[in-house]
Amino acid sequence: MPIATQQQPKSTIDSLKSALKETVISDTSSAITSQAADSSELTDKYSNFAATPATGTEFRAFSTDGKPTLSIREVLEDEQKLAQLGKLVSERGVVFFRDAVISPEEQISLVDKLGKLGGKPADSGLHIHPLTLEGGKYGDEISVISNEFVFDSKFERPKRLRVKGDTLWHSDVTFETKPSDYATLQIRTFPAVGGDTLWASAYEAYDRLSPYYQKFLEGLTAFHSAPFFVEQAKNKGVPVRENRGSPDNKGQHLTNSHPVIRTNPVTGWKGLFVNRGFTKKINELNQDESDHLLEFLFAHVASNHDLQARFRWEPNNLAIWDNRSAFHAATYDLGDDVRIGTRSVSVGEKPYFDPESKSRREDLDSRNKV
Ligand SMILES: [Fe+2]
Numbered sequence: 119m120p121i122a123t124q125q126q127p128k129s130t131i132d133s134l135k136s137a138l139k140e141t142v143i144s145d146t147s148s149a150i151t152s153q154a155a156d157s158s159e160l161t162d163k164y165s166n167f168a169a170t171p172a173t174g175t176e177f178r179a180f181s182t183d184g185k186p187t188l189s190i191r192e193v194l195e196d197e198q199k200l201a202q203l204g205k206l207v208s209e210r211g212v213v214f215f216r217d218a219v220i221s222p223e224e225q226i227s228l229v230d231k232l233g234k235l236g237g238k239p240a241d242s243g244l245h246i247h248p249l250t251l252e253g254g255k256y257g258d259e260i261s262v263i264s265n266e267f268v269f270d271s272k273f274e275r276p277k278r279l280r281v282k283g284d285t286l287w288h289s290d291v292t293f294e295t296k297p298s299d300y301a302t303l304q305i306r307t308f309p310a311v312g313g314d315t316l317w318a319s320a321y322e323a324y325d326r327l328s329p330y331y332q333k334f335l336e337g338l339t340a341f342h343s344a345p346f347f348v349e350q351a352k353n354k355g356v357p358v359r360e361n362r363g364s365p366d367n368k369g370q371h372l373t374n375s376h377p378v379i380r381t382n383p384v385t386g387w388k389g390l391f392v393n394r395g396f397t398k399k400i401n402e403l404n405q406d407e408s409d410h411l412l413e414f415l416f417a418h419v420a421s422n423h424d425l426q427a428r429f430r431w432e433p434n435n436l437a438i439w440d441n442r443s444a445f446h447a448a449t450y451d452l453g454d455d456v457r458i459g460t461r462s463v464s465v466g467e468k469p470y471f472d473p474e475s476k477s478r479r480e481d482l483d484s485r486n487k488v
Pocket residue numbers: 288289290446
């Protein structure tokens with residue numbers, strides 16, 4: 119039985135069912151939410167290692183253990199492997215391929231397939247960033263990630279930008295009604311050194327809180343917004359893009375409220391869903407209380423380095439992550455060097471909290487006891 123049907127409210131189950139019906143999947147048992155999508159089929163068979171106990175799995179470019187290497191091309195052409203990869207990404211937060219020759223168009227296809235196999239709503243497509251202007255080099259569904267500009271060369275960043283690293287933690291586009299499920303990034307222009315990306319586990323961030331604190335957070339919602347993007351667009355006299363990968367992701371305001379603890383529909387696990395980039399206020403608290411709580415939660419993610427993994431980019435590396443249950447942060451230590459990559463972001467479901475869902479540790483512990 120799919121994990122999702124065991125743990126989600128009826129309305130969510132219905133929307134997942136209708137989404138799956140409209141998705142072109144030749145074999146419904148290959149949906150990421152089904153138990154047939156067993157991530158250990160990949161991790162047992164192909165040369166890989168866990169980046170840290172908490173998060174990240176890396177598929178090697180060269181085998182060191184006699185197992186074959188896993189090619190992203192092989193995954194792209196095999197629906198069962200795609201579903202297994204999607205399950206692994208949702209479980210581990212982020213998956214890296216060290217040898218992934220992949221075009222931006224294939225990145226789009228990969229993340230779209232992962233989102234569909236994951237049962238996202240039928241009208242959720244790929245995200246078009248509010249600052250992606252029409253007529254860009256790679257089209258609307260690729261966000262160009264650069265230390266020189268913000269998604270489009272029209273929106274420059276200050277030269278030699280140095281920012282306090284812990285301020286950069288975020289998950290993508292949480293200001294949307296329907297934010298991202300899966301995302302991929304490949305860096306294509308490299309600095310001599312620097313420009314690493316870090317990921318952190320939202321599951322582990324939840325698991326490290328005391329049961330009393332967890333319960334407190336489970337009753338809260340938070341306000342997310344992106345005034346920076348609105349300001350950038352206003353300064354250049356252009357509107358932010360509308361219909362950003364879902365009919366629900368519209369408007370010029372870039373604001374939304376989401377549960378503070380979010381259930382991942384693929385794993386059924388609870389994770390912390392506030393981030394320094396976009397979360398501005400806890401709705402149920404007064405300003406002082408909210409500032410205090412958010413500061414604690416942001417520091418909780420940034421300062422616990424053992425719930426993070428750090429990735430140094432080399433040519434043909436690919437990262438695939440689940441924005442519902444992982445945070446990430448770039449590193450601006452490039453000096454005058456340039457770092458440019460292509461990112462494609464799938465739009466998922468409206469975030470929800472299912473009180474019946476489990477924590478990652480609780481679930482893994484109970485499986486180990488069987
Ligand atoms: Fe990001």
